[in-house]
Amino acid sequence: MTIDPESALRIRRTESLTSIIRRELERMIARGEFKAGERLNENALAAKLGVSRGPIREACRGLEQSGLVDVVVNRGVFIREVSSRQAAELYELRAVLYGLAGRLLAPIVTEAQIRTLSGYLDQMDAAIAADDLNAFYPGNLRFHETIVEFCGNGRLADECAAIHREMHLFRRRALDMPGRMAISNAEHRSIVARLAAHDAEGAAAELEAHVLTSRVALFGPVGAYPDN
Amino acid sequence: MTIDPESALRIRRTESLTSIIRRELERMIARGEFKAGERLNENALAAKLGVSRGPIREACRGLEQSGLVDVVVNRGVFIREVSSRQAAELYELRAVLYGLAGRLLAPIVTEAQIRTLSGYLDQMDAAIAADDLNAFYPGNLRFHETIVEFCGNGRLADECAAIHREMHLFRRRALDMPGRMAISNAEHRSIVARLAAHDAEGAAAELEAHVLTSRVALFGPVGAYPDN
DNA sequence: CGGTTGTCGATTGTCAACAGTTTAGGATCG
DNA sequence: CGATCCTAAACTGTTGACAATCGACAACCG
Numbered sequence: 001m002t003i004d005p006e007s008a009l010r011i012r013r014t015e016s017l018t019s020i021i022r023r024e025l026e027r028m029i030a031r032g033e034f035k036a037g038e039r040l041n042e043n044a045l046a047a048k049l050g051v052s053r054g055p056i057r058e059a060c061r062g063l064e065q066s067g068l069v070d071v072v073v074n075r076g077v078f079i080r081e082v083s084s085r086q087a088a089e090l091y092e093l094r095a096v097l098y099g100l101a102g103r104l105l106a107p108i109v110t111e112a113q114i115r116t117l118s119g120y121l122d123q124m125d126a127a128i129a130a131d132d133l134n135a136f137y138p139g140n141l142r143f144h145e146t147i148v149e150f151c152g153n154g155r156l157a158d159e160c161a162a163i164h165r166e167m168h169l170f171r172r173r174a175l176d177m178p179g180r181m182a183i184s185n186a187e188h189r190s191i192v193a194r195l196a197a198h199d200a201e202g203a204a205a206e207l208e209a210h211v212l213t214s215r216v217a218l219f220g221p222v223g224a225y226p227d228n
Numbered sequence: 229m230t231i232d233p234e235s236a237l238r239i240r241r242t243e244s245l246t247s248i249i250r251r252e253l254e255r256m257i258a259r260g261e262f263k264a265g266e267r268l269n270e271n272a273l274a275a276k277l278g279v280s281r282g283p284i285r286e287a288c289r290g291l292e293q294s295g296l297v298d299v300v301v302n303r304g305v306f307i308r309e310v311s312s313r314q315a316a317e318l319y320e321l322r323a324v325l326y327g328l329a330g331r332l333l334a335p336i337v338t339e340a341q342i343r344t345l346s347g348y349l350d351q352m353d354a355a356i357a358a359d360d361l362n363a364f365y366p367g368n369l370r371f372h373e374t375i376v377e378f379c380g381n382g383r384l385a386d387e388c389a390a391i392h393r394e395m396h397l398f399r400r401r402a403l404d405m406p407g408r409m410a411i412s413n414a415e416h417r418s419i420v421a422r423l424a425a426h427d428a429e430g431a432a433a434e435l436e437a438h439v440l441t442s443r444v445a446l447f448g449p450v451g452a453y454p455d456n
Numbered sequence: 457c458g459g460t461t462g463t464c465g466a467t468t469g470t471c472a473a474c475a476g477t478t479t480a481g482g483a484t485c486g
Numbered sequence: 487c488g489a490t491c492c493t494a495a496a497c498t499g500t501t502g503a504c505a506a507t508c509g510a511c512a513a514c515c516g
Contacts, residue, residue, distance in 0.1 A: 013477085016301050016499065018289065042468070052501045053468090054282065058289045061246065065293035073244050074468060074507050089383040092332070096324045104320070104451045152451065155317040223332045223380065241507085244469065270498070280471045281498090302477050302498060461514075469506070478497075485490080 017051050022059035024049070029068055029079065030168045036081040040069065067166050080169055084219060084226040087170040091215035092222060094163050095208045097156060098144065102203035105151040106195050113150050114196045117143065121188055128181045136181050143188060147195075147207070180217075187213070245279050250287035252277070257296055257307065258396045264309040268297065295394050308397055312447060312454040315398040319443035320450060322391050325384060326372065327436035330419065333379040334428040341378050342424045345371065349416055356409045364409050371416060375423075375435070408445075415441070 028034065040060065046053045060077045063069045069077045082090075105113075120143040127135035141164075148157040187210045194203035212222060219226050256262060268288065274281045288305045291297045297305045310318075333341075348371040355363035369392075376385040415438045422431035440450060447454050 014301060018499085019301075041466095043466090054285075054500060054502095057282075057469090058286055061286045061289040062293045065290045073242065073247075075509095076468065086383060089381045092328060092381055093325070093384060093387065096328045097321070100320060100324045107451060152453070153317045153320055155314060156321060159321065223335060225380070246469085269496095271496085282470060282472095285499090303479095304498065457516105459514105459516085461512100463512085464510090465508105466510100467506105467508075469504105471504080472502100474499105474501075476497105476499075478495105480495080481493090483490105483492080486488090 017055040018058040018062075021049060021051070021055055022062050025059060025063060026068065026165065029063075030165060032168070034079045036079055036169065036171060038079045039075075040077045040079070042076070066162060068169065082166070082170040083228050084170075085228065087167070088215060088219040088225050090163055090167060090170075091211060091219070094160070094167075095211035095215065097160055097163070098148070098211050099204040099208035101148040101151040101153070101156055101160070102191065102195065102207040103200045104153055104156075105147060106198050106200040106203040108152065109150065109195050109198070114192065117146060117192050117195070120146065121185060121192060124181070124185045124188065128185060133181070140184065140188075147191075180214075184210075245283040246286040246290075249277060249279070249283050250290050253287060253291060254296065254393065257291075258393065260396070262307045264307055264397065264399065266307045267303075268305045268307070270304070294390060296397065310394070310398040312398075312456050315395070316443060316447035316453050318391055318395060318398075319439060319447070322388070322395075323436045323439035323443065325388055325391070326376070326439050327432040329376045329379040329381070329384055329388070330423065330431035330435040331428045332381055332384075333375060334423050334426050334431040336380065337378065337423050337426070342420065345374060345420050345423070348374065349413060349420060352409070352413045352416065356413060361409070368412065368416075375419075408442075412438075 025040075034040070042053045042056050042060075045056050049056070060069060060071065064071045064077065068080055070080050071077045120139055124136055124139040124143070127133075127139060145157075145161070145164075148160045151157070187206065191203060191206045191210065194206050215222065253268075262268070270281045270284050270288075273284050277284070288297060288299065292299045292305065296308055298308050299305045348367055352364055352367040352371070355361075355367060373385075373389070373392075376388045379385070415434065419431060419434045419438060422434050443450065
């Protein structure tokens with residue numbers, strides 16, 4: 001692989017190899033380029049990315065802390081396998097966090113923000129009309145991301161982003177999507193309506209229920225967890 | 229210097245230097261042995277702990293991801309300074325997470341668990357009677373930790389522990405304690421009562437309000453944040 | 457034939473050295 | 487006297503090498 005030496009060096013001044021590699025690995029994990037439980041070979045990665053093992057190892061320690069990989073002493077780092085139980089637990093967290101986002105956003109939301117969110121709703125409706133899951137999914141993602149961004153609690157937004165990255169590790173995640181697009185977007189419209197009405201508790205309840213709908217459909221009642 | 233070779237070797241087989249160092253640094257940070265904003269000198273730390281810089285750097289990458297330090301390229305790692313705004317944001321997260329814990333725990337809580345929690349209440353009352361903040365604080369901590377442990381959502385417990393570690397970085401945290409011990413423990417009793425009655429929504433509301441009381445006292449209304 | 461032991465290759469854990477950047481302090485000039 | 491520039495020390499970023507460990511396979515023994 002040939003790299004423009006200037007750009008490579010220019011990047012290095014403001015960013016460490018470790019952070020570049022970490023982002024790259026996160027991207028690869030998000031795109032599912034590794035199998036669950038697969039081992040990351042440090043030598044192979046180092047050779048592939050053209051660096052030494054030091055930055056690779058440092059990047060992996062970051063990934064470990066964010067829950068994307070498991071590190072076993074003397075054996076290596078493995079792409080984390082998220083069990084159904086852990087996914088169910090994550091959905092519960094996500095539900096209350098989105099609920100909080102709605103409660104915070106409703107009192108302060110602006111007309112422009114409502115228009116932005118409504119734009120996403122229309123895009124998703126178009127994807128539904130075209131029966132295009134590949135268009136619906138990123139729209140859905142951006143809709144939720146935007147709400148937590150607007151809510152004013154930056155830490156909440158970070159936490160939601162981290163949970164979302166982690167959810168990519170759960171392979172069966174697509175199950176809740178196929179036939180639910182229309183229902184899902186109806187719930188989205190309801191959420192935006194509550195936000196526009198500055199109804200904090202209503203928006204919180206709608207958002208929480210919206211997430212829990214998927215959780216219950218996939219794993220059963222809240223507080224009960226699948227075995228594996 | 230002569231080192232007992234057996235003990236040194238035995239330790240290293242099951243745990244890497246990196247993880248040992250990371251735990252040690254976490255402990256030092258929790259005990260406030262570093263000033264906020266202070267730089268961690270890699271060479272000095274390596275010399276002090278008797279290792280090379282590699283494990284030190286790896287440990288710091290983990291701490292960065294868990295929000296305990298900031299890493300600036302070519303300048304080093306610094307003990308994170310948590311602003312009032314960030315602390316206020318954290319309190320809001322903590323409130324909904326504890327609320328979730330209460331909601332999950334109420335339906336499934338056992339008699340024995342109620343007795344355990346009640347025991348902590350009594351210990352805290354004793355600390356209040358003796359006006360002993362140093363006894364109250366760990367009891368308070370254990371009370372909240374126990375609730376999230378019992379609730380059955382392990383990921384929620386991890387998240388709460390991480391947030392708690394992070395809160396140690398906020399220096400003014402003791403402010404909400406001095407005169408509030410009695411009020412705080414009365415709220416604790418109310419929480420346990422709701423749990424014992426298997427009142428999920430009541431327990432959730434009590435727990436959330438309990439955390440938000442401190443937040444509001446320190447920083448003002450929920451959703452409004454201090455400047456610094 | 458089943459189980460144990462020993463050895464080898466592959467891989468991780470750790471270290472010491474090198475390269476590039478930042479910072480502090482003094483010399484220089486206005 | 488103060489500001490600026492320059493130099494050197496200190497420090498971080500990265501690398502390659504060495505030591506220790508793990509997994510697999512073969513030899514050995516009961």
